[in-house]
Amino acid sequence: MLELTILGCHSATPIENKHTSSQLLEAEGNLFLIDCGEGTQMQLRKANAKFARIQHIFISHLHGDHFYGLIGLISTFRLLGRAKPLHIYGPRGIKEIITIQLKMAKSWTDYPLYFHELSSLKSETIYEDEVVSVSTLPLDHRVYTNGFLFTIKSINRKINIEAIKGIDLEPHHYKQLQQGLSIELSDGTIRENKKLTFDPKPIKKYAYCSDTAYNKKLIPMIMGADLLYHEATFLEKHADLAKKTKHSTALQAAKIAKAANVKKLVLGHFSNRYPNKEDFVCEASQAFDSIFLSEDLKTFLI
Amino acid sequence: MLELTILGCHSATPIENKHTSSQLLEAEGNLFLIDCGEGTQMQLRKANAKFARIQHIFISHLHGDHFYGLIGLISTFRLLGRAKPLHIYGPRGIKEIITIQLKMAKSWTDYPLYFHELSSLKSETIYEDEVVSVSTLPLDHRVYTNGFLFTIKSINRKINIEAIKGIDLEPHHYKQLQQGLSIELSDGTIRENKKLTFDPKPIKKYAYCSDTAYNKKLIPMIMGADLLYHEATFLEKHADLAKKTKHSTALQAAKIAKAANVKKLVLGHFSNRYPNKEDFVCEASQAFDSIFLSEDLKTFLI
Numbered sequence: 001m002l003e004l005t006i007l008g009c010h011s012a013t014p015i016e017n018k019h020t021s022s023q024l025l026e027a028e029g030n031l032f033l034i035d036c037g038e039g040t041q042m043q044l045r046k047a048n049a050k051f052a053r054i055q056h057i058f059i060s061h062l063h064g065d066h067f068y069g070l071i072g073l074i075s076t077f078r079l080l081g082r083a084k085p086l087h088i089y090g091p092r093g094i095k096e097i098i099t100i101q102l103k104m105a106k107s108w109t110d111y112p113l114y115f116h117e118l119s120s121l122k123s124e125t126i127y128e129d130e131v132v133s134v135s136t137l138p139l140d141h142r143v144y145t146n147g148f149l150f151t152i153k154s155i156n157r158k159i160n161i162e163a164i165k166g167i168d169l170e171p172h173h174y175k176q177l178q179q180g181l182s183i184e185l186s187d188g189t190i191r192e193n194k195k196l197t198f199d200p201k202p203i204k205k206y207a208y209c210s211d212t213a214y215n216k217k218l219i220p221m222i223m224g225a226d227l228l229y230h231e232a233t234f235l236e237k238h239a240d241l242a243k244k245t246k247h248s249t250a251l252q253a254a255k256i257a258k259a260a261n262v263k264k265l266v267l268g269h270f271s272n273r274y275p276n277k278e279d280f281v282c283e284a285s286q287a288f289d290s291i292f293l294s295e296d297l298k299t300f301l302i
Numbered sequence: 303m304l305e306l307t308i309l310g311c312h313s314a315t316p317i318e319n320k321h322t323s324s325q326l327l328e329a330e331g332n333l334f335l336i337d338c339g340e341g342t343q344m345q346l347r348k349a350n351a352k353f354a355r356i357q358h359i360f361i362s363h364l365h366g367d368h369f370y371g372l373i374g375l376i377s378t379f380r381l382l383g384r385a386k387p388l389h390i391y392g393p394r395g396i397k398e399i400i401t402i403q404l405k406m407a408k409s410w411t412d413y414p415l416y417f418h419e420l421s422s423l424k425s426e427t428i429y430e431d432e433v434v435s436v437s438t439l440p441l442d443h444r445v446y447t448n449g450f451l452f453t454i455k456s457i458n459r460k461i462n463i464e465a466i467k468g469i470d471l472e473p474h475h476y477k478q479l480q481q482g483l484s485i486e487l488s489d490g491t492i493r494e495n496k497k498l499t500f501d502p503k504p505i506k507k508y509a510y511c512s513d514t515a516y517n518k519k520l521i522p523m524i525m526g527a528d529l530l531y532h533e534a535t536f537l538e539k540h541a542d543l544a545k546k547t548k549h550s551t552a553l554q555a556a557k558i559a560k561a562a563n564v565k566k567l568v569l570g571h572f573s574n575r576y577p578n579k580e581d582f583v584c585e586a587s588q589a590f591d592s593i594f595l596s597e598d599l600k601t602f603l604i
Contacts, residue, residue, distance in 0.1 A: 038371065101366070
């Protein structure tokens with residue numbers, strides 16, 4: 001299962017019922033947190049998230065509306081008696097910011113806390129396990145910023161029907177082959193897994209792109225994604241502001257979605273100047289069909 | 303007018319409807335913010351506070367539940383186009399924590415931002431104007447911590463009835479004397495203000511004491527305060543935990559209030575382990591009469 005819960009989708013400053021950027025991605029039982037604006041830990045509670053299951057947090061950039069809630073969450077994990085390691089991925093500098101605060105408070109975590117500081121301007125794979133890989137999507141913003149591409153791999157290898165023809169397989173061999181194991185036939189012969197199966201293919205892709213100016217370089221990197229979250233801080237009537245602040249308009253987000261042939265586009269990171277969020281859908285619909293609006297605590301099945 | 307609004311009064315971690323420490327004190331039109339836990343800016347909005355009127359923020363100590371909302375508030379002031387200076391009073395180290403985050407975000411404030419770092423172990427006056435003076439109350443906690451004593455002075459000097467006997471005062475002279483001005487009599491004689499008036503006496507005192515172990519040294523410093531906010535993280539049944547973590551029980555807070563002969567005691571900084579807050583009142587009533595419970599967004603007229 002791949003499920004995205006929007007914890008906050010507003011830009012600039014958190015106000016009542018309008019939280020800044022944070023998302024929770026559940027991938028086959030693992031929870032990944034993406035960005036962590038102020039108040040994220042309260043939003044996680046509202047979403048009934050299991051805190052202990054979050055082991056990896058990805059921070060796009062060091063503007064406050066994307067990470068001011070991180071230090072509080074790290075502290076809360078300690079108070080909750082966390083033992084599992086926590087991994088933080090974010091721009092160079094994030095370790096110093098967090099560490100100095102733990103030091104001043106004399107509140108070092110009891111659990112292992114690892115920082116993976118990012119500085120590359122090219123896409124790189126920063127996390128991988130059997131189910132998920134995460135790579136960076138370099139974005140064009142006022143400070144060093146990455147989006148993140150989550151690729152959920154098929155857990156099972158696919159059996160090569162042609163290759164197993166004529167082999168006398170027992171029922172349990174099928175499961176072993178799917179799991180990547182080599183098998184032992186009843187006559188004692190060992191048959192190598194890779195000769196009888198295909199590599200698992202990526203089956204789902206989720207791309208998170210916030211914050212960024214209109215950026216065509218993204219297109220090949222997110223091609224065919226099942227879901228694209230793209231920031232739409234502004235409407236076209238404020239395209240000058242978008243350009244100046246290195247943000248995108250709803251129309252620009254839709255053009256990226258169209259060019260990358262993604263299946264669904266979710267708009268977010270809205271400026272609080274717009275009372276009617278439907279205007280974002282109207283504008284984006286000029287360039288793309290399958291458009292959804294972020295809402296705090298809304299969930300999308302991918 | 304002296305009015306206290308509790309923005310958050312819970313210890314440890316913020317959860318829905320339970321915010322960590324922050325208070326807004328309105329003194330003759332000036333707004334002072336005391337501590338600033340995560341989400342304080344959202345609580346300020348709920349309290350309809352005028353952000354621009356906050357010019358002085360006092361941070362007791364560098365545990366997260368007392369200051370993790372500060373960086374967000376400083377950033378929001380910038381986004382709101384603030385021009386007025388902002389003064390932050392807090393333990394040594396607070397400047398570095400805030401500065402590094404502004405630097406990484408390339409988000410220096412446009413408004414003047416001053417840090418007044420505290421390190422004295424003795425009470426000292428850290429702010430004073432015509433109406434208010436603020437002095438530190440050294441507390442006994444796991445890290446360097448100060449409470450704050452707000453003394454609201456009488457704005458007007460008191461005329462010395464004996465001293466003005468036999469002086470031919472015009473009606474406008476009384477106002478001038480109250481304002482601290484020397485006066486010119488109709489015959490051209492100048493009469494010095496200080497010889498005709500008494501110094502304005504302190505008329506209201508508010509003492510904020512969080513976080514601290516039971517600490518008798520506080521008593522003379524807060525003697526006769528109109529309102530004492532004293533932390534009561536625990537009940538007596540957890541007195542061992544209070545001692546270990548350098549916090550107070552409700553009974554200990556009441557004993558301090560009684561010994562200092564304060565007029566009212568407001569309890570706060572509650573541990574989330576206690577579902578029924580009335581238990582704090584019951585316990586504290588053994589030692590003191592005039593007891594009130596903090597609640598988020600509750601206001602006390604002093």
